[in-house]
Amino acid sequence: MAEGPKVLLFGAGSVGAVYLYLLSKVSSTTAVCRSNYGIVKKDGFTINSSIFGKDIRFIPNVVRDCDEAKSLDTKPFDYIVICSKATPGTTPQIIAPAVTPGHTIIVLIQNGIGIEDEYTSAFPTNPLVSCVVYLPATQRPAGIIKHGEVERLEIGIYPSSAPAAPAKVFGQLITAAGATVEVHDDVQIKRWSKLLVNAAWNPICALTLCTDVNFMLSSEPATDLIFAIMLEVRDIAAAYGHDIPREEVEYQLGRAKDRIHNGVGVEPSMLQDVRGARRMEVEVIVGNVVRLGKKAHVKCERLEMLYLLAKALDSQLGRKNG
């Protein structure tokens, strides 16, 4: 295992496995695994990536929970990198045993909006680095990761008024590992730009069981509908001072349109969750946006309908899981 900072990766799924692989090259890593614990402990992860290479196999140091991680040795974790789904009201309590106040840098690599405050409340003396992630990836079966055409992190300290050094230092670490990183003074507008993609594609694909390309091919107005939903997100962002140019909306839609000709569809994480009968990130990807929209009196009927439909679907997934 590499020397360097001591890193705990929480949420070793599709995205987490790729960053665990990269971070393992430049730091001493441990991963908290849940359903894939047994298979990963025995056989490790295999990553097939269009960027980092095919058939990459590595066996990480894995634990079942943060108490076990903490008990491994007395040295504090320098970083906890969180790549689980963002489910409000759960993760801070779960990671608490591995967080050393005033020392451990907490890094969120997750989609959504409004995900940071519960960490700054729970850990007021720990720096928080918020990362927007572009990395289409799936895990199927457990331990086998497929990663598509892009890998990029847009990162910033949270709140943006806090000292920026932890975000810069984490950016340098993960860049040295081979990731593509942009460090921003305020990463929130980048979160909103990414949300154009997630608030539109994730619930639509989950509800229709289509990849993004299959949805666009399903009817003539389908692509226009996605654009209209993205514009609702853009308008809500603008009401909160984040001005996203129309060209950015066109660019984000264009990333999917560019793949129509070769038929390579992306399976957004919410569609993967439906297929795996797992709960979805409805609140941070759609619910928070709708609430902000309504508070600022921004018209967002399409998003509101998507929210209610996705929430109903999620409640059924919850019921199936007991």
Ligand SMILES: NC(=O)C1=CN([C@@H]2O[C@H](COP(=O)(O)OP(=O)(O)OC[C@H]3O[C@@H](n4cnc5c(N)ncnc54)[C@H](OP(=O)(O)O)[C@@H]3O)[C@@H](O)[C@H]2O)C=CC1
């Ligand atoms: N997949 C993608 O293409 C992309 C995803 N994202 C975002 O990245 C984040 C991660 O997504 P993704 O990798 O797809 O998610 P996955 O569901 O693939 O991975 C999440 C992992 O977290 C684990 N986990 C959750 N709770 C716990 C717990 N209490 N203890 C231990 N492990 C836990 C899950 O375990 P278990 O298997 O037991 O549930 C799972 O292995 C999300 O915010 C998503 O929106 C962003 C860009 C692309």
Ligand SMILES: CC(C)(CO)C(=O)C(=O)O
């Ligand atoms: C749509 C996608 C793959 C873009 O990276 C994503 O963010 C997700 O699956 O949640």
